[in-house]
Amino acid sequence: MTTQRADTIISGSYLIPDSRQKNVINNGAVAVSKDSIAAIGTSEDILAQFTTERHIHTDHGLIMPGLVNTHTHAPMACFRGLADDLPLMTWLEKHIFPVEARWTPEMIYHSTLLSLAEMIKSGTTSFCDMYLFSKEVARATVESGMRAWIGEVLYDFPSPCYGDLENGFSYVEELFGLYSGHSLISITADPHSVYTCSPELLTRLGKVAQSHDSLYAIHLSENEAEVNTCKERYNCSPVDHLERLGLLGPKTLAAHCVMLDDREIALMAERGVKVSHCQESNMKLASGTAPVVKMIEAGIEVGIGTDGAASNNDVDMFGEMNTVAKIHKVARMDPTAMGAEQTLHAATLGGATTLGASDHIGTLAVGKKADMIVLNMNQPHLTPLYNIPSHLVYAARGSDVIHSIINGRIVMEDRVLQSLDEEQILARMREIGQNIVRHGKD
Numbered sequence: 313m314t315t316q317r318a319d320t321i322i323s324g325s326y327l328i329p330d331s332r333q334k335n336v337i338n339n340g341a342v343a344v345s346k347d348s349i350a351a352i353g354t355s356e357d358i359l360a361q362f363t364t365e366r367h368i369h370t371d372h373g374l375i376m377p378g379l380v381n382t383h384t385h386a387p388m389a390c391f392r393g394l395a396d397d398l399p400l401m402t403w404l405e406k407h408i409f410p411v412e413a414r415w416t417p418e419m420i421y422h423s424t425l426l427s428l429a430e431m432i433k434s435g436t437t438s439f440c441d442m443y444l445f446s447k448e449v450a451r452a453t454v455e456s457g458m459r460a461w462i463g464e465v466l467y468d469f470p471s472p473c474y475g476d477l478e479n480g481f482s483y484v485e486e487l488f489g490l491y492s493g494h495s496l497i498s499i500t501a502d503p504h505s506v507y508t509c510s511p512e513l514l515t516r517l518g519k520v521a522q523s524h525d526s527l528y529a530i531h532l533s534e535n536e537a538e539v540n541t542c543k544e545r546y547n548c549s550p551v552d553h554l555e556r557l558g559l560l561g562p563k564t565l566a567a568h569c570v571m572l573d574d575r576e577i578a579l580m581a582e583r584g585v586k587v588s589h590c591q592e593s594n595m596k597l598a599s600g601t602a603p604v605v606k607m608i609e610a611g612i613e614v615g616i617g618t619d620g621a622a623s624n625n626d627v628d629m630f631g632e633m634n635t636v637a638k639i640h641k642v643a644r645m646d647p648t649a650m651g652a653e654q655t656l657h658a659a660t661l662g663g664a665t666t667l668g669a670s671d672h673i674g675t676l677a678v679g680k681k682a683d684m685i686v687l688n689m690n691q692p693h694l695t696p697l698y699n700i701p702s703h704l705v706y707a708a709r710g711s712d713v714i715h716s717i718i719n720g721r722i723v724m725e726d727r728v729l730q731s732l733d734e735e736q737i738l739a740r741m742r743e744i745g746q747n748i749v750r751h752g753k754d
């Protein structure tokens with residue numbers, strides 16, 4: 313057999329290429345060439361086929377696809393714990409909007425780095441972010457080496473980032489220009505919601521998304537107050553409002569979707585709308601539980617999102633999977649609802665599908681991008697090991713992730729971030745946190 317060269321070989325005691333236990337490879341390995349997966353198999357086969365100067369082997373290590381967080385507000389990490397135990401509208405209007413009015417680009421950049429560090433350290437390799445000052449979000453993300461879909465949120469109020477809406481549209485166009493053809497960053501068109509955006513703004517951003525063939529990401533039907541406001545203003549539900557405006561389509565990524573009835577679910581399925589399910593945020597803000605089982609039964613692709621760290625209060629997708637798999641069992645009084653494999657699918661390939669990226673991320677397969685994580689399974693809460701999806705969803709924690717590889721680059725090794733300086737990020741965030749508290753008292 314002729315040997316080929318791999319840039320890196322990652323091997324472990326187990327490899328799960330997708331969410332199915334039946335596909336587990338014992339003593340598995342992945343050969344990485346440049347940014348892609350060159351081969352997958354048993355360590356024995358891969359080491360017979362490839363030579364490399366960088367072989368990372370982990371005894372009791374589990375290699376799996378990196379997790380895909382489909383809805384975040386990365387810069388909000390610095391508001392974690394600032395305002396808790398409040399309903400959505402009070403939380404936003406009385407607490408979050410006032411502190412957001414004082415954002416500076418520098419604060420956004422550092423606060424984004426904090427979320428990125430947390431995401432990498434808990435197994436996320438891709439995320440979809442909608443926030444303000446997104447040029448800073450993208451700048452920090454490029455430094456981290458993470459893969460991301462990033463958009464600047466537009467709404468009808470003056471924004472601390474771009475001021476009035478005309479500047480907002482220019483800012484969005486600049487973003488598209490800056491990251492056109494980028495290997496890791498894709499830009500999205502992001503209206504905040506139907507209650508903060510006029511029909512004209514929603515439609516104009518729809519045209520922007522169409523002209524760039526981008527995702528159209530929006531908060532949709534998050535809670536009862538949103539539905540009531542929409543009914544008062546437009547005499548219809550948020551989903552019907554978007555339908556009337558022609559904005560429900562396969563590139564629409566709707567976050568939350570808590571308040572949907574069966575007819576709306578059928579309509580969204582027919583239009584090919586994708587959903588980001590943010591259960592922990594919906595619980596914390598007491599918004600409710602999205603009818604995710606019904607959505608999946610109707611054929612809607614559902615990914616999992618943490619939402620921002622200020623309403624979760626972390627961005628750990630392992631914790632989110634655990635919650636998602638359990639809440640739907642209670643909501644439906646059915647222990648078979650949202651099983652481990654289905655939940656793991658939503659956090660990997662399902663998430664990738666909602667972002668239009670299932671052809672290159674979400675599973676470990678030859679030719680796909682080399683986005684993978686390695687977990688240390690040699691721990692009390694993960695031993696013995698009968699079923700890998702079960703342990704990943706019901707027992708594992710983000711802190712079990714020891715290595716992370718994104719686009720072929722090692723961004724964390726032995727829990728030490730390689731692309732970011734964790735100590736520096738924490739030190740700067742302590743200073744920024746003190747300023748936020750000081751100004752809050754003014």
Ligand SMILES: CSC[C@H]1O[C@@H](n2cnc3c(O)ncnc32)[C@H](O)[C@@H]1O
Binds near residue numbers: 505
């Ligand atoms: C999303 S950036 C613009 C705006 O949205 C606010 N926000 C954060 N989380 C949520 C949520 O769950 N629903 C609605 N709006 C949210 C954020 O604070 C920014 O002001």
Ligand SMILES: [Zn+2]
Binds near residue numbers: 383531567620
């Ligand atoms: Zn959100």
